Amino acid sequence: MAKAKARRPPFSLLSEDDLYLFNQGSHLQLYNKLGAHMVEVDGEQGTFFAVWAPNAHAAFVMGDFNGWDQHTHPLRLRGDSGIWEGFVAGVGAGQRYKYHIESKNLGYQVDKADPLAQAAEVPPLTASVVVDPSYEWGDEAWLEARARGNVLDRPMAIYEMHPASWRKGPAGEALGYRELAPLLADYLEELAYTHVEFMPVMEHPFGGSWGYQITGYFAPTSRFGSPQDFKYLVDYLHQRGLGVILDWVPSHFPTDAHGLDFFDGTHLYEHADPRQGFHPDWRSNIFNYGRDEVRSFLLSNAMFWLKEMHTDGLRVDAVASMLYLNYSRKDGEWIPNQYGGNENLEAVELLKRMNVETYAVNPGIANIAEESTAWPMVSRPAYLGGLGFGLKWDMGWMHDTLAYFRQDPIHRKFHHDKLTFRMLYAFTENFVLALSHDEVVHGKASLISKMPGDDWQKFANLRLLYSYMYAQPGKKLLFMGGEIAQWSEWNNEGTLDWALLEFAPHQGIKRLTGDLNRMYRREAALQVDLKPEGFSWVDCNDTQASVLSMLRLNPAAGQSMLVVLNFTPVPRHHYRVGVDQGGFWQEVFNSDAPEYGGGGVGNAGGLEASTTGAHGRSHSLELTLPPLGAVFLRPGGRES
Structure with missing residues (x-):
């Protein structure tokens, strides 16, 4: 009697070790395992799909390849990991897809974008897109030089920008990543900046959120091109000697139906209790930092942008909202931690772990905290009890300084302490002196419009403000438009008012900004x-x-x-x-x-x-x- 042939197990990119690390909260490269990956199985080209949905009783992948039929391509559950996976032959780069999730929860069904997708359709469309992630990098010299030195000991002058509204194309369209690269490099080189910080480039459904309401955590927004186009931008800037910092938002995510919200018919990524899982200010969800798989997701996401996209640091948004359980909440609207305090212990551990792991793998990076409170040791190593960031925005300096400069000079002698107070704490953290986008929106007025006096005094005050920033110890950051003394507040739907450079006073501010950067980079006395x-x-x-x-x-x-x-x-x-x-x-x-x-x-x-x-x-x-x-x-x- 013929012996039965052993049946080959279904193809999977996920080893048992991957499943263990994921469920333990220690997987650092989920982007290589979950999501959509083009592979060859038994000589047949196709795509392997994998999604975490532990409370689904069935999961399917649908897309261009099956006429968006919700049920023709079922995924199989991988043990008790909560991961559904499957290989679909013939699916390649550029094909759109979503997951159809059927929950154990009262028959709930939903179509979801892939949380680990590395590309998405151009909003307002919401499908994920299969990508070939391959790219031939040319920035080896930059990465090697970055690794050899300590960025904290070097001049760091950061130009903060919103890519969509910096400059427009001839038809009023936003510039693509590849179009932006040479224009931005030339401009930053002219002004002698060392780094650019992009407001969030991760995929987001609503442009008016400025990118801070993210649905595609692993996907550069398709508004400006493909993932390869984004890599080209980073690569080009590196080859021109410019560092790239990205805003990263692990503090909250939006409630859009195609995103992470209520993903498998349960509160999977967010806390179920709104006192922990819903942000009252931003009307968005808060990650459940204590859930192991969510921790793997966020740690892998930070690693993805630094390791795979070659960026030089993450500026972590709204860190204070992560650290405090009672952030923007009244008594009775929050749940204390196990010791009765208001510290979010799980978020603290996540931030420490993120910094430890990303610094270990990406030498020479600088992770920066936007943290507005007196939480101690934000920019001190985790092994000493700190959060492990390299730098922290000095929000107190920003607010005190701008409050001082708003004063009529005749009254400034009564507010002198707003300038001197900073030096009582200036070296308790590694500070960045930031004049950021938050200070030139929502009725706060542009920097030059904040200045008192007639036009001559306004321009003189602005020159003095920038000079004072470079006189103070700390790294430097200026939001776009400040370098040309833009009169109007920043408008994310518009563009900078470049026509102002036809006028001498605005030319003068631009020239001063560049000269301050050159002096900072030239004079050793300003670099400690x-x-x-x-x-x-x-x-x-x-x-x-x-x-x-x-x-x-x-x-x-x-x-x-x-x-x-x-x-x-x-x-x-x-x-x-x-x-x-x-x-x-x-x-x-x-x-x-x-x-x-x-x-x-x-x-x-x-x-x-x-x-x-x-x-x-x-x-x-x-x-x-x-x-x-x-x-x-x-x-x-x-x-x-």
């Missing part, structure tokens, strides 16, 4: 911006004159830079400032220079220090301070 040895007050107490003077220092390089800022429209002659050495001090930057639109009040390129001591120092400089102006001086000969 995360350590206390890089800063010393000369005089922070001249409230009557509204003048600040400080020294920026680089002890290892033996370099120093004196910065004096006059926050009033009154020129100050014979203003004495103490310094520690004699000789000639060169004025390397003056925000009142004519090429910036100023009046040219200053120190004729520099001056000799006097042996007359001041401010407890052995020598002094008798300076001319321009109105609403800043001067930067360094000891030594004239610049060649």
Whole structure:
């Protein structure tokens, strides 16, 4: 009797180890296993599909390949993992698909986009798209150089931008990733920025959310092209010497029917209890950070953008909303943790793990927290009890500084502490000084419109604001439009008002922005911006004159830079400032220079220090301070 031939098990990309790690919350590369992957099985080309839906009693894949029939291609459940999988022959790149989920929950049925899809249809269409992820990268030199150094010890000047509204094509259309690449690289190079930070590029259904309501966590939005087009953008910027940071939103996700919401007829990705699972401000869902599979999803997502897309850091949005269980909630509207506190312990552990794992695999990156509270050690290593971020936005500096600059100069002497308070905490975290998109929308006015006085004073104040930011220790960030002194608030449906550059005052602000970046990148004294040895007050107490003077220092390089800022429209002659050495001090930057639109009040390129001591120092400089102006001086000969 003939022996029965052993039946080959169904094809799967998922090993038993994959299932174990996924269900344990430790899988870091789910994007290689779940979702849609083009493979060859028994000599036949096709696509392997896999989706997590543990509370489904049946799951199917449907799409272009079967006329969108909900039931012709069933998926099989893989043990007790909750994952449904199957191979469909003949399905290739570009074909659209969704999952049809039939829940155990009261006959609930729904069609869902793939949570791990790496591409989607152009909104408002919502299907997922099979992609060939292959791409030939050319940025090896950039990645090797990034890995050799510590980004925290380097100048970091970030240009924050919204890709859809930066610049438009000839017909008023948004630029694609490939069109954007050379234009953006040229512009950032002209202004001497080191990095660009893109507001979320992950797929999102509603453009008015600015990308912060994500449905496709692993898919660059198809509004601007394919995943390969996005890789080209990153690759091109790297080859031009520019870093790329992405906004990442693990804090919440929208309730759109095709997305993660109520995915398999249960609250799968979100908490079921709205006191934990629904965000009252954004009317969106909050991830269940304590669920193992959700943790694998989010950890893999962070790893995907850094490892597979070669980006140089994640700026994590709304971290405070993740850390606190009572964020934006009244008493009775939140559930304490197991110890009775308001800390979201599961979210804390997720953020720590995300930073530990992504830094280990992607040397030289910089993950940045947008965190608005006094939570300690946000940018300190997890092994010391910190959250493990490389950097944190200094939201206090941003709010205090802008509140100060709104004041009429005659009243600024009563608000001097808003400028000096920061130095009490400046080195408790690794800070980014951010003038971000949030400050130029929703009736807050553009930066130049916030400034008091007539037009001349507004422009002088803006030049002073930017000079003050570069005088302070910390990395720098400016949202697009600020560099051309755009009068109107940012409009995500429009574009920057590039026509303003026909006018000299706006040209001057742009030139000043570039020169500040060049000075920051050139002068070693300005680059110790995360350590206390890089800063010393000369005089922070001249409230009557509204003048600040400080020294920026680089002890290892033996370099120093004196910065004096006059926050009033009154020129100050014979203003004495103490310094520690004699000789000639060169004025390397003056925000009142004519090429910036100023009046040219200053120190004729520099001056000799006097042996007359001041401010407890052995020598002094008798300076001319321009109105609403800043001067930067360094000891030594004239610049060649």
